[in-house]
Amino acid sequence: xxxxxxxxxxxxxxxxxxxxxxxxxxxxxxxxxxxxxxxxxxxxxxxxxxxxxxxxxxxxxxxxxxxxxxxxxxxxxxxxxxxxxxxxxxxxxxxxxxxxxxxxxxxxxxxxxxxxxxxxxxxxxxxxxxxxxxxxxxxxxxxxxxxxxxxxxxxxxxxxxxxxxxxxxxxxxxxxxxxxxxxxxxxxxxxxxxxxxxxxxxxxxxxxxxxxxxxxxxxxxxxxxxxxxxxxxxxxxxxxxxxxxxxxxxxxxxxxxxxxxxxxxxxxxxxxxxxxxxxxx
Numbered sequence: 710x711x712x713x714x715x716x717x718x719x720x721x722x723x724x725x726x727x728x729x730x731x732x733x734x735x736x737x738x739x740x741x742x743x744x745x746x747x748x749x750x751x752x753x754x755x756x757x758x759x760x761x762x763x764x765x766x767x768x769x770x771x772x773x774x775x776x777x778x779x780x781x782x783x784x785x786x787x788x789x790x791x792x793x794x795x796x797x798x799x800x801x802x803x804x805x806x807x808x809x810x811x812x813x814x815x816x817x818x819x820x821x822x823x824x825x826x827x828x829x830x831x832x833x834x835x836x837x838x839x840x841x842x843x844x845x846x847x848x849x850x851x852x853x854x855x856x857x858x859x860x861x862x863x864x865x866x867x868x869x870x871x872x873x874x875x876x877x878x879x880x881x882x883x884x885x886x887x888x889x890x891x892x893x894x895x896x897x898x899x900x901x902x903x904x905x906x907x908x909x910x911x912x913x914x915x916x917x918x919x920x921x922x923x924x925x926x927x928x929x930x931x932x933x934x935x936x937x938x939x940x941x942x943x944x945x946x947x948x949x950x951x952x953x954x955x956x957x958x959x960x961x962x963x964x965x966x967x968x969x970x971x972x973x974x975x976x977x978x979x980x981x982x983x984x985x986x987x988x989x990x
Contacts, residue, residue: 728912
C-alpha cells in the first residue's frame, strides 16, 4: 500500500526532522503514529500526502511516487491536517465542490456521518467551532473511501464525548482494502482503536510493531518482587504499573501510554523483548 524508503528531511536552516525513515503500511490496518511534539509526525504525514518532498528517499502509494502528485495518486488518499482553513461554504456545498475529485466518494456515508456528528448540511462551515469543522473534514475523509486515510491530531479540538464518538466511527471505517494512519501525541485517545504502533523519537523510527506482537511478548500490570528482573519500565505515576517481558504470564490489555513511555525510556530493552518469544522463563 504505502512504502517509505530511507526518507531524510530538514527544513531550511533547521536541524534534521526525519533521519533515514523506512516504513511499510498495509491494507486493513489502523496505525497509530506516536511521538513527542516536534518529532516530525506532521512532516511525515505531509510527505505521505505529497505536500512536502524529502531531501532523499522516496514515498510511494500503490507504486506511484507521491512527489509527482499525479491525479491517480492523489485520488487514493485523503489528509485531515492538524491545522486548516475551510471556505465560506455550507457543508453541502463543500461536498458538492470537492467530492467529484474522489471517484469512490459516498454521499450517503458523508451525510450519515454529518447527522451523527449533529451537524446540519446547510450550516456555514466558517460559523462552526474548530471541533465541528474538524468533524466535517473527518466525515468527508471517511466518505472518500480512499485507499489511504491520513489523520493528523484528529482529536485536537474534540470534547470527551466527541472523542468517544470519533473512536466508534473510525473503528467502523476500516476495511480490508483501506489503510488508516492516525498521527497524535495524545496516546490515550487511540486506546482500543489502533492495531499497529509506530513511534518516532530523535528523528528516527524507534518502534514499529503490531499490537498482537506487543500483547504476545509484553505484559502490563503491577510488578511483584519476584518479577523485578523482567521489568522493562515502571512509573510511580501509573500506580506502580510496569511493562515487563511476558514470559509465562497471562495476556494483558496493552496500555498504550505506558508502552509509549517504555519505548522512549528503554527502546533497546523493549525491542529485545519483542524479538524473542519467552516460554516458561
